[in-house]
Amino acid sequence: MRLVYVLLAYLLVPVLAGITLWRGFRDRSYWRNFGERFGFGAGSPAQSIWIHAVSVGEVQASAPLVAALRRRYPDMPLVVTTGTPTGAARARALFGEGVLVRYVPYDLPGSVRRFFDRVRPRIAIVLETELWPNLYRECGRRRVPLVLASARVSQRSVDRYRWLGSVIRELFAREVFVGAQGEQDAERFRQLGAAAERTHVTGNVKFDFSVPPETVEKGRALRELHAPGRPVWIAGSTHGGEEELVLAAHRTVQRSHPTALLLLAPRHPQRFDDVAALLEREQVRFVRRSSGTACMAQTEVLLIDTLGELLDFYAAADVAYVGGSLVPIGGHNLLEPAALGIPVLTGPHNFNGPDVARLLIGRGAAEIVSDADALGNRVAQLLADGAARARIGALGRAAVEENRGAVEKLLRLIDPLLAA
Structure with a gap:
């Protein structure tokens, strides 16, 4: 053999x-x-x-x-x-x-x-x-x-x-x-x-991850640069076929939060140009992070087409959706936004890390959304409820800390x- x-x-x-x-x-x-x-x-x-x-x-x-x-x-x-x-x-x-x-x-x-x-x-x-x-x-x-x-x-x-x-x-x-x-x-x-x-x-060694002390400050600075006074949510580590769902969800969010900014971070660098082309086809007003240009008030999406900044952008957001989970990729690291005290949303496909997903969901620190409508509606609800965001974020931090x-x-x- x-x-x-x-x-x-x-x-x-x-x-x-x-x-x-x-x-x-x-x-x-x-x-x-x-x-x-x-x-x-x-x-x-x-x-x-x-x-x-x-x-x-x-x-x-x-x-x-x-x-x-x-x-x-x-x-x-x-x-x-x-x-x-x-x-x-x-x-x-x-x-x-x-x-x-x-x-x-x-x-x-x-x-x-x-x-x-x-x-x-x-x-x-x-x-x-x-x-x-x-x-x-x-x-x-x-x-x-x-x-x-x-x-x-x-x-x-x-x-x-x-x-x-x-x-x-x-x-x-x-x-x-x-x-x-x-x-x-x-x-x-x-x-x-x-x-x-x-x-x-x-x-799981991922629980031993420590948020660098400068990350929160970097997130604050990024938010001040790109979205002062605006609600912000992030879709991190997205895959092909998933960005379309995230954009549909963002349109739902915009109905109740018209100034909301979506931070969109594709998983693979070779797809950055493809996602930019998708945004152009969808006539979405967007800025590429690599351009060095700050978002304007009318910018709807900041395309994060750089490497090594995802954690900083998680820290800049009010709500995080972790990609690879509305499509059958298996999901990505839910612990990074949880460790930052950010409410975490994920799709139903979490077979890459089922134990982490079960733990965070069981603790109330993460929630499963089944489709684009559910994602958009839940993001909109969380953006409107600061107390719920703080409560869920605290549960996430505690779950990470207890499992180191x-x-x-x-x-x-x-x-x-x-x-x-």
Whole structure:
């Protein structure tokens, strides 16, 4: 079965590489450090702690863990890998010169070996769920302990992975430790073959996220620049097919709040121009954040077509809708606006983080809206009720605060492995 997987990988990687190179014609960042995807590129001067965070959300979530490891092991190099240009850019902005940031290699035997030769990991820490047979096999071959941190897996994924049979079982046959987000996730990893004695519930590192002290002030300044005296709501991390729903919701909001400003933040930079074209077709009066122009009184939408500012714009808003949830993407990070004390709205599709969604909804800190009409009506209600916003925001802050501690639990798992 493994031979079949390797053959399929050799067939698929040229397609994936071609797609990456093609995207580079629109966004040159896809071409930068392309050789790293085949295991080439910069390496570590000594044995390193390697952390993999596949994209922007995981990179952001890894920040408290990276900070804790840097404090705990100041003499050991840290390497952070990601799979996307936006993830790499965010990692460099967060971690600076003290951390080597590079792409994870394609899951080809040769690419993986070259990567290990250069990075020289003493331990591998993979955030959430990235199951790559050749990469895991190389960890086992080189006796590198591998920790799945803040690990989660849906029942649908378990059923799909089972089709790989012995390939998946072999993943967990070596020194793989699971730090699951919840007991359900832990049980599903055991179903896939993870050893019971190496599977633990450590929680979700996203709860250990701390709002930088300057964020609230940045949000205040952004609001004063773009929307003084106006009600403001934000749709963060939206996807294709979702912006149309958000714009329909904004038209509903404008019926009762005609001066309301929508902050619209598409998830992926390669879609910024497409969303701008949509706004033009819909004859929406909008300003692009990248233009450096402040919104006028008649501006209806501020298109956030920049990177690394979403948290600041959450802090500028009265109400937050978190995208990827009115369309079946699975939702994004609900904890960022909740930690800022902003009422959170989300669509029904939250399978990327069901435990977080259940917790916040159960605490009254977040609400599900089923469609554009429901979104628009609820935003309008909240914009009209400052007391409700304050109450819901306080519940969100409390829920985040009470569930911190995942990083410390992970460190208790990691420390003995580095000491061995």
